Amino acid sequence: MNVGIIGAGHIGSALAVRLVSLGHSVYIANSRGPETLKDVAQKTGAKAVTAQEAARHGEIIVVTIPLKNIPDLPKDLFVDVPADVPVIDTSNYYPILRDGHMPELETGDLTESEWVQQHLGRPLIKVFNNIFAEHIVTKGVAKGTAGRIALPVAGDDAPAKQKVMALVDELGFDPVDNGGLHQSWRQQPGTPCYGADLPADKLRELFNQMGTQRSEAQHAEYLANHARLERDMAQKGEN
Ligand SMILES: NC(=O)c1ccc[n+]([C@@H]2O[C@H](COP(=O)([O-])OP(=O)(O)OC[C@H]3O[C@@H](n4cnc5c(N)ncnc54)[C@H](OP(=O)(O)O)[C@@H]3O)[C@@H](O)[C@H]2O)c1
Numbered sequence: 001m002n003v004g005i006i007g008a009g010h011i012g013s014a015l016a017v018r019l020v021s022l023g024h025s026v027y028i029a030n031s032r033g034p035e036t037l038k039d040v041a042q043k044t045g046a047k048a049v050t051a052q053e054a055a056r057h058g059e060i061i062v063v064t065i066p067l068k069n070i071p072d073l074p075k076d077l078f079v080d081v082p083a084d085v086p087v088i089d090t091s092n093y094y095p096i097l098r099d100g101h102m103p104e105l106e107t108g109d110l111t112e113s114e115w116v117q118q119h120l121g122r123p124l125i126k127v128f129n130n131i132f133a134e135h136i137v138t139k140g141v142a143k144g145t146a147g148r149i150a151l152p153v154a155g156d157d158a159p160a161k162q163k164v165m166a167l168v169d170e171l172g173f174d175p176v177d178n179g180g181l182h183q184s185w186r187q188q189p190g191t192p193c194y195g196a197d198l199p200a201d202k203l204r205e206l207f208n209q210m211g212t213q214r215s216e217a218q219h220a221e222y223l224a225n226h227a228r229l230e231r232d233m234a235q236k237g238e239n
Contacts, residue, residue: 004058006051007065008040010133020045029054064090068099070119086160089113089124092189096230097239108219111184125155125164126184130194140172150174150200154184174200185214190222
């Protein structure tokens with residue numbers, strides 16, 4: 001399969017390494033142009049291209065850039081991309097360390113990926129946002145292995161979600177359907193599954209406990225949890 005990846009940082013490179021090792025052709029892009037991606041291409045085996053080329057080559061497309069940069073993506077990014085090509089979003093909102101405060105994400109009306117979807121004008125599938133990039137490379141295991149990490153997959157386009165869930169499985173993780181994009185708050189920063197590498201039964205149990213409608217108390221709790229994490233990261237010089 002051809003996979004287009006827009007964003008060649010931690011997540012983009014981790015996915016590229018794994019996908020190439022599985023025999024897929026990966027087309028990877030950043031903001032500065034393919035000539036700046038020689039090292040990434042060499043390390044991952046992906047082909048360095050522009051963002052538009054990555055999108056046009058992809059049978060699946062991954063957008064994995066900082067949330068604050070989403071509005072900078074080219075407006076014609078998905079022109080000529082067939083409507084049945086799934087587009088994955090890995091975004092997380094880091095207001096303190098990276099993105100600055102976005103009031104529309106703090107009211108609780110929109111999930112982070114719904115905000116991205118509004119900007120991109122394409123139905124999105126959210127996945128790979130709650131696992132460390134390095135674990136994508138090191139922690140995938142065969143289906144049926146005890147303790148296999150499960151990844152939540154959210155989105156409103158059922159056929160696209162099925163294709164993405166199959167890819168998650170191929171990469172060595174159990175895909176768990178997390179409902180539509182409006183429900184993807186359950187996998188956002190500050191929630192119990194964020195960075196927790198849970199197996200499928202625990203993830204499903206957690207989602208059952210969380211319910212489907214985000215309450216104001218849940219929203220406030222997860223924002224506060226994430227602010228603590230961001231402040232800890234800032235103190236340790238991580239960002
Ligand atoms: N790091 C993790 O472990 C992790 C885990 C899960 C989810 N996430 C989330 O996934 C997203 C990406 O994270 P990351 O850690 O991979 O980011 P990163 O390491 O900072 O890399 C960001 C990449 O995005 C590219 N980029 C920025 N603006 C762009 C634009 N307008 N057009 C094309 N490419 C652009 C950058 O290219 P240039 O350098 O050329 O600007 C860079 O290659 C974030 O929302 C993050 O919160 C990260």
